[in-house]
Amino acid sequence: MSSLTETVATGSRGRGGPRAPRPRRAGRTLGRSIPLVPSMILIAVFLLGPVVASFYGSFTNSALTGSAAEGASFVGLQNYLDLFANPDFLQSVLLTVIFLVGSAIIGQNVLGLGLAMLMQNANAVVRGIVGTLVVTAWILPEIVAAFAAYAFFHDDGTLNELLALVGIHGANWLYAVPMLAVILANVWRGTAFSMLVYSAAITEVPADVVESAEMDGASGGKRLIYITLPMIRRSISTNLMLTTLQTLSVFTLIFVMTGGGPGTKSSTLPILAYQEAFKFSQLGYGTAIATILLVIGAIFSIVYLRALKPEVD
């Protein structure tokens, strides 16, 4: 991790200007950095440690039970070779991408932006009630949200009940189209974040710019494409990255709603890593999947930090 942060740091060097302490100040700097020590210890032991162990463990054949549980031996790239030869894993990668694109990049972002813009034009009561409902789904503990979504999409649930009212016999959503169900559930649960980010961003767009465009006869669609979106592009990229990272680690929602099933039809990477490691006791194999997830997360994080260069001074 230190080499990664080093890369990020060098990438933006020269903005703040060098403030290197002189050698005789070394003792004082050391004293001043003592308050950092507890945080460093906690992070090193509980975050950095597992990440490093994860990379190492993914090269061993360790298991939860059996002979391999005692002395795990080095197996090189075997776990990764197995992984890429395993259709379940490749399917899981695909499902994860579908989940990310469907629920985060398209679902939450577009709906969040749409809600934020509609709220600009709506009356205060509607805005308040709808906003509260959207935020409530987001504030609820994840497991409670998962129960509610489960009840909604279940064969005997609310959705099919409503469809029956208009004479449609609904499908058994959780079995027939599990990915669609969990994607919609995650949109339901997560859109509030995007809505809040975009609402804040839109209020910062100067009103006179929008008004003058309106005078010049720009239609609503044109104002959106040529004025609003370019002016909030920084919020859009921030939000895209954050929702993608949050969605990448969604576990509870899918675990409760479908358990990754039926079969492995909704096993995204976090679910698959859990199943391999704890259900089938293949710790090394599960660790390899976890490592790939961490690498994907790390790549996204670095892209995010490089693109947005948050101010750290």
Next chain:
Amino acid sequence: MGMTSPSGRAMRQVSNGVLIVIGVCFALPLAWLLLASFDPTANLTLKWPGTPTLDNFTAVLTPDLAFLPLFNSLLLSAGCAIITVAVAVLAAYPLSRYKMRINKPYLYGILFGTCLPITAMMVPVYSLFVALNLIDSMWGTVLFMAAASLPMAIWMMKNFMDSVPIVLEEAAWADGASMMATLTRVVVPLMRPGIAVVFIFVFVQAWGNFFVPFVLLLSPEKQPAAVSIFAFFGQYGAVAYGKLAAFSLVYSVPVLALYVFTSRVLGGGSALAGAIKG
């Protein structure tokens, strides 16, 4: 915004209509939760309770079923939030007040840490806990949850601390106060609202966390509400939906209350957004 033209009014009507439709979609799953909890014969269908009662709540609110798990949740979340806030205040102080060579790499490391998917770490964390003999240990779980929430907490805390004027500290330094004395007597009292926001943020996340205690705690008597509610769902879920909904509501109330408190009293909505925006 001035919306007086006819097209503006039409636009407002359309916006209201679309918003109401979306609002209903968002409300339906929540409505089931609410109605089922008061319905002694609840199933998965959304229906008005024939005779609304509090039976589900009284059936669930027993020491074994609800109070012990909720107490465990409180222990885990409060422990995690206290440790996180204490460690984050300490770490934020030098980062906010001194120009040190370590600041930049450290802050970038912190930001990088906020982005890592914690879910992905649970398999290696489990291995680490086996190696350290910390499986089924409340303290181990609290420490891991604190470490996992530290990057975001330090980042938020530093931003709050940056907005506390340095003038008062300079006076304290002139009087010969040490760094720790300045921090605890001058800075911390001045940034109480910020500390409260971070505390609540960490507490709420820990309260809602299912996966971490699910993997790291094994004994039923140590498990927090998030995990026991899931066990309840697995064992009785097929028959006792009303009780499941009632338990879920009881478990959600503290989080909802803290959110309302934060946004109304502390103006935390914008504070949180500010921290997240980076």
